[in-house]
Amino acid sequence: MIKVCKFGGTSMANANALKQVKDIVLGDKDRRYIVVSAPGKRFKEDIKITDTLYKCYNELVSGGDFKGTFNLIKDRFIEMVKELNLTIDIKSILEQTEKEIIENKSPDFTASRGEYLSARVMAEFLGAEFVDAADMIRFDSRGKLNEDYTDDKVASRLASVQFAVIPGFYGKDSKGNVKTFSRGGSDVTGSIIASGVEADLYENWTDVSGFLTCDPRIVENSKVIKELTYKELRELSYMGAAVLHSEAIFPVMKKKISINIKNTFKPTDAGTMIVPSEAYTGTDNVITGIAGKKDFTVIFIEKNLMNAEVGFIRKVLSVVEKHNICVEHAPSGIDTLSIVLESAQLKGEVLFDIINEIRESVNPDFVHVIENISLIAIVGHGMARRAGTAAKIFTALAKAGVNIKMIDQGSSELNIIVGVSNEDYEKCISAIYNEFMC
Ligand code: ASP
Numbered sequence: 001m002i003k004v005c006k007f008g009g010t011s012m013a014n015a016n017a018l019k020q021v022k023d024i025v026l027g028d029k030d031r032r033y034i035v036v037s038a039p040g041k042r043f044k045e046d047i048k049i050t051d052t053l054y055k056c057y058n059e060l061v062s063g064g065d066f067k068g069t070f071n072l073i074k075d076r077f078i079e080m081v082k083e084l085n086l087t088i089d090i091k092s093i094l095e096q097t098e099k100e101i102i103e104n105k106s107p108d109f110t111a112s113r114g115e116y117l118s119a120r121v122m123a124e125f126l127g128a129e130f131v132d133a134a135d136m137i138r139f140d141s142r143g144k145l146n147e148d149y150t151d152d153k154v155a156s157r158l159a160s161v162q163f164a165v166i167p168g169f170y171g172k173d174s175k176g177n178v179k180t181f182s183r184g185g186s187d188v189t190g191s192i193i194a195s196g197v198e199a200d201l202y203e204n205w206t207d208v209s210g211f212l213t214c215d216p217r218i219v220e221n222s223k224v225i226k227e228l229t230y231k232e233l234r235e236l237s238y239m240g241a242a243v244l245h246s247e248a249i250f251p252v253m254k255k256k257i258s259i260n261i262k263n264t265f266k267p268t269d270a271g272t273m274i275v276p277s278e279a280y281t282g283t284d285n286v287i288t289g290i291a292g293k294k295d296f297t298v299i300f301i302e303k304n305l306m307n308a309e310v311g312f313i314r315k316v317l318s319v320v321e322k323h324n325i326c327v328e329h330a331p332s333g334i335d336t337l338s339i340v341l342e343s344a345q346l347k348g349e350v351l352f353d354i355i356n357e358i359r360e361s362v363n364p365d366f367v368h369v370i371e372n373i374s375l376i377a378i379v380g381h382g383m384a385r386r387a388g389t390a391a392k393i394f395t396a397l398a399k400a401g402v403n404i405k406m407i408d409q410g411s412s413e414l415n416i417i418v419g420v421s422n423e424d425y426e427k428c429i430s431a432i433y434n435e436f437m438c
Helices: 015-026 049-063 069-081 090-104 108-124 147-158 184-194 230-238 249-255 312-322 348-364 387-397 422-436
Strands: 003-007 031-036 164-167 170-172 178-180 201-206 227-229 258-261 272-275 288-300 334-344 366-379 406-409 414-420
Touching: 003 164, 003 184, 003 258, 031 108, 031 184, 049 069, 049 108, 069 090, 069 108, 090 108, 090 348, 090 414, 108 164, 108 170, 108 422, 147 184, 164 184, 164 288, 170 249, 184 201, 201 288, 227 230, 230 249, 230 272, 230 288, 230 334, 230 366, 230 422, 249 334, 288 348, 288 422, 312 334, 312 348, 366 422, 414 422
Parallel strands: 003 031, 003 201, 031 164, 201 258, 227 272
Antiparallel strands: 170 178, 258 272, 288 334, 288 366, 366 414, 406 414
16 A cells, blocks of 8 residues: 655644654555655744745845845754754755755745755655655646656656655756745645555645634634545635645546545544545535635626527626636526626726626626625535525525525536625624534
């Protein structure tokens, strides 16, 4: 059996955390490929190594002296190595890294050094081989992951390696320069490695015991979700549940490898299992989780006989596309169409321009804008098998005095999305939670 384990920033934050990681890794001989993040925060006000590295880069290119800031990084690694009694010559490695940062003058290269240094230390501490992600992970000329090349490279590079530590967060672009994923991207690296070595399980070790059924800031006693399908995870993370990088699912999904979210600081907690639909053991829950986001804008368009007008929806969507804005949802009726957009994308005159262009393009009878809308996704495979779920949701919201402004049900019957005023956001989530999950 092969397990790939990814440890996040909190798990790499200091010597004590690294000791926890070592116990976990050495406690199971199947844990053979270990992907690490850069050291994260040790306490609430602390600064992540990656953020400090971005600061170094900004100081470097603005002509300032970044040495003072880089010294903070040096101090953290030197202290860690000392506390762990390691013989690795971390001072030389740090000096070399500093030189390379100056030579490369690249934000990605600079930021990637947190993971690089973290993996060098961890490899030494575990007695494992250090294998650089830059030798395996490749992006194409458009900056997209070159999946086939990478999968083959990971498989061939690690075929004869029994036990390795691999830095997360980066690979190389088509010109051979270091390129990073977006923030939190070590989750993606872990998934890529799991796919390449055809792992039996991808363990993602973090500082929480899994996905929660609902935001704990809104519902205090929300519980850990024991099992989720890939699709449910997509719906929940798209709507703001942020335990795993939203792209981390794709490499393992192709090979149907399950992900287990685990807590480094409570290793006996079962965590959340994310599995392909076929492997879902199924609970009796109708709803698996609730997630939501605030601050959307709805453009409501009405025109008699809209349904008989060829190309109506396309023309409206083209206007939005021209402004390079994503349409989040577009529920429609016979004579009505609503376009839901993220308010943050509508800065300045953009909203005004879009409305004018829609008027010119399709000559609607009526256009109305509703701002400050929250979207709440109620997600669960259980909904597809049961009649009456929507009725229960709407009754619960009516009882709580929440006015629903928009409803959208995904075609897979996996989710129902409701739009409410920002001020009803918390009330809406609590009402649904109380109805289905208490
Ligand atoms: N260190 C990177 C970040 O802070 C990547 C990661 O931790 O996954 O975003």
